[in-house]
Amino acid sequence: MSDHHEHEHDVACEPLTCGRRRFCQAAIGGATAITVGTVVYPIVAFLKLPVRLGDAKPVEVPLERLVPGQAYYADFQGQQVIVVMAEAGPKVFDAACTHLGCNVVWDTAHSNFHCPCHGAVFSGEGKVVSGPVSTPLREVPFEVKNGVLVIS
Amino acid sequence: MRVIRDTYGWIDERFAVTPLLEKNVTKKMVPRTLSWAGCFGGLAFFTFLVQVFTGMLLLMYYKPHPEAAWDSVTFIKSNVTMGWLVQRIHAVAANLMIALVLMHMARIAYYKIYRKPRELHWMSGVFLLLLTTMMAFTGYLLPWTQLSYWGAKVGTEIPSAIPIIGQDVVEWVRRGKAISGETLGFFFSLHIWILPAVMSAFMGLHFVMIRRTGISRPL
Ligand code: HEM
Numbered sequence: 001m002s003d004h005h006e007h008e009h010d011v012a013c014e015p016l017t018c019g020r021r022r023f024c025q026a027a028i029g030g031a032t033a034i035t036v037g038t039v040v041y042p043i044v045a046f047l048k049l050p051v052r053l054g055d056a057k058p059v060e061v062p063l064e065r066l067v068p069g070q071a072y073y074a075d076f077q078g079q080q081v082i083v084v085m086a087e088a089g090p091k092v093f094d095a096a097c098t099h100l101g102c103n104v105v106w107d108t109a110h111s112n113f114h115c116p117c118h119g120a121v122f123s124g125e126g127k128v129v130s131g132p133v134s135t136p137l138r139e140v141p142f143e144v145k146n147g148v149l150v151i152s
Numbered sequence: 153m154r155v156i157r158d159t160y161g162w163i164d165e166r167f168a169v170t171p172l173l174e175k176n177v178t179k180k181m182v183p184r185t186l187s188w189a190g191c192f193g194g195l196a197f198f199t200f201l202v203q204v205f206t207g208m209l210l211l212m213y214y215k216p217h218p219e220a221a222w223d224s225v226t227f228i229k230s231n232v233t234m235g236w237l238v239q240r241i242h243a244v245a246a247n248l249m250i251a252l253v254l255m256h257m258a259r260i261a262y263y264k265i266y267r268k269p270r271e272l273h274w275m276s277g278v279f280l281l282l283l284t285t286m287m288a289f290t291g292y293l294l295p296w297t298q299l300s301y302w303g304a305k306v307g308t309e310i311p312s313a314i315p316i317i318g319q320d321v322v323e324w325v326r327r328g329k330a331i332s333g334e335t336l337g338f339f340f341s342l343h344i345w346i347l348p349a350v351m352s353a354f355m356g357l358h359f360v361m362i363r364r365t366g367i368s369r370p371l
């Protein structure tokens with residue numbers, strides 16, 4: 001195709017014939033691509049994460065339910081969160097251990113978090129105390145509205 | 153384009169795909185008198201493949217339990233992207249498949265193709281028709297709707313006409329006296345695994361025999 005000009009009067013490749021052939025090839029190729037696309041697109045779309053209607057629900061905890069020194073467990077978007085009542089007020093942590101993601105549990109006697117998987121310990125403020133971790137627990141933002149703690 | 157051609161060439165050099173394709177597809181001779189009615193068997197097979205693929209997708213979310221089945225099908229139809237389409241294709245192609253199998257058989261019967269040496273083609277085909285209807289019957293219970301429930305109830309009542317053992321057969325297919333979660337589990341295992349496996353074996357036989365005798369030449 002690069003030396004197109006030299007062959008313009010070639011019998012085997014009249015411009016008309018060449019153009020028509022290329023048009024037909026493009027048309028067949030295009031039609032095939034559209035057909036394959038209409039099959040592949042729905043399959044790929046089906047594999048996308050579905051809309052789970054329950055996911056968007058906020059967590060609401062009335063403040064009077066929170067006891068100082070104790071933990072309140074809740075489920076936020078499929079992940080456990082832990083609300084602890086410190087002296088300065090409530091704090092919310094993502095229960096996922098920053099090592100490999102097991103759920104940590106609140107230890108009331110020591111006022112700290114323990115991970116059952118590989119023994120990580122986090123302080124009541126979520127700081128690393130010991131274990132195979134170097135990152136503090138993730139804090140989850142929340143608001144207090146009319147005496148109700150809201151995570152959304 | 154170049155990349156595709158080179159990759160194909162690389163594989164072809166080692167695996168000899170082209171002669172295989174030429175022998176079986178591109179240069180395969182079929183009788184010139186073959187009519188369009190000769191396509192129905194292949195089309196029935198195509199709808200089977202459609203059912204296998206859409207069925208595998210539905211299985212990602214379907215839950216075979218009386219308390220969850222209907223919700224899971226509703227979830228597929230309303231929350232999964234393109235779920236409504238995949239679910240509809242599976243339900244519509246099921247009907248289409250039965251129609252195509254019947255049209256395929258009508259051609260064989262009309263042209264008397266079932267005669268020697270093709271008797272076994274016909275016999276295996278009768279089993280394939282039965283298996284296809286069983287697939288549709290077992291699948292119909294899975295969404296666990298009122299229609300499903302009463303459809304299964306009526307369908308499983310039929311063997312009660314058999315003398316003496318009729319009632320036992322009914323209870324055996326229902327896995328109990330009534331249509332229950334056990335029926336659903338039984339139909340589910342038949343629908344997604346047992347029947348497709350048996351069907352694949354019969355199709356394998358059917359196709360091997362057709363390759364041996366070749367397509368029949370209408371007189
Ligand atoms: C390996 C192959 C197959 C698998 C894994 C499969 C899987 C499923 C699943 C999970 C359902 C429940 C979801 C729903 O109700 O839409 C279903 C329903 C159904 N299947 Fe299949 N299927 C297969 C092949 C077939 C075939 C060959 C037929 C019929 C010829 C068939 C007919 C049906 C019917 C009629 C329904 C009910 C659809 C409705 O009313 O909504 N399936 N199948």
Ligand code: FES
Pocket residue numbers: 097098099100101102115116117118119120131132
């Ligand atoms: S996941 Fe928590 S210590 Fe390993």
